[in-house]
Structures are given as C-alpha cells and as structure tokens.
Amino acid sequence: MSETVDLKAKLGLDVFKPVAIPHIKIRPGMEKDPRLKSAVRICPAGLYSENENGEVVLATIDGCLECGTCRIACGIEVLDWNHPEGGTGVQLRFG
Ligand code: SF4
Numbered sequence: 001m002s003e004t005v006d007l008k009a010k011l012g013l014d015v016f017k018p019v020a021i022p023h024i025k026i027r028p029g030m031e032k033d034p035r036l037k038s039a040v041r042i043c044p045a046g047l048y049s050e051n052e053n054g055e056v057v058l059a060t061i062d063g064c065l066e067c068g069t070c071r072i073a074c075g076i077e078v079l080d081w082n083h084p085e086g087g088t089g090v091q092l093r094f095g
Pocket of ligand 1: 024042043044045046047063064065066067068069070071
C-alpha cells in the first residue's frame with residue numbers, strides 16, 4: 001500500500017539555509033512592468049506581492065524553491081536571477 005503526501009506536507013520537509021545576499025532581485029525601475037505581475041500568481045512559494053501602488057514587491061527570498069518559474073515567466077530583463085551562494089538556499093527533501 002502506498003502512502004500519499006500532499007504538496008504542503010512535502011514542502012514542509014524542505015530545509016532552507018539563509019541567503020546572505022538575495023539571489024533574485026527585481027531590476028530597478030521594473031516594479032510596474034506587466035511581465036512582473038505574473039510572478040505574483042505563479043510563484044509556488046508565494047514570495048511576490050503587489051502593493052497599493054501597483055508595484056510588485058519581492059519582500060523576502062526566504063522560502064524560495066529555486067524553481068526558476070519567475071525567471072522564465074518574467075524574463076531576465078525584469079529579474080536579476082541567480083542561484084544562491086553554495087551551501088545556502090533550499091535543500092529539497094522529498095523528490
Ligand atoms: Fe518563486 Fe520559484 Fe521564483 Fe523562487 S525561483 S521566487 S520559488 S518562482
């Protein structure tokens with residue numbers, strides 16, 4: 001018999017080592033770029049939000065799964081996307 005585990009439970013098994021310097025940044029002046037708004041909807045970690053001025057904010061990078069979805073959706077003209085320094089960031093524990 002196989003055991004099922006839901007997505008939140010799987011993500012709860014991951015370990016996040018703090019990143020000293022954020023490895024993903026919104027490029028200056030791009031906070032209102034329409035391409036950036038997709039990140040609010042698609043980031044599986046829910047790290048992007050939109051403020052009352054219509055600007056997209058990436059308040060923290062803690063919890064980033066390093067999936068690259070925001071990089072593909074928004075483009076490198078909008079996001080400065082890099083992998084975190086070695087030994088930091090997410091350590092996936094369940095596949
Ligand atoms: Fe969210 Fe993935 Fe982008 Fe990290 S890499 S901020 S988890 S979409």
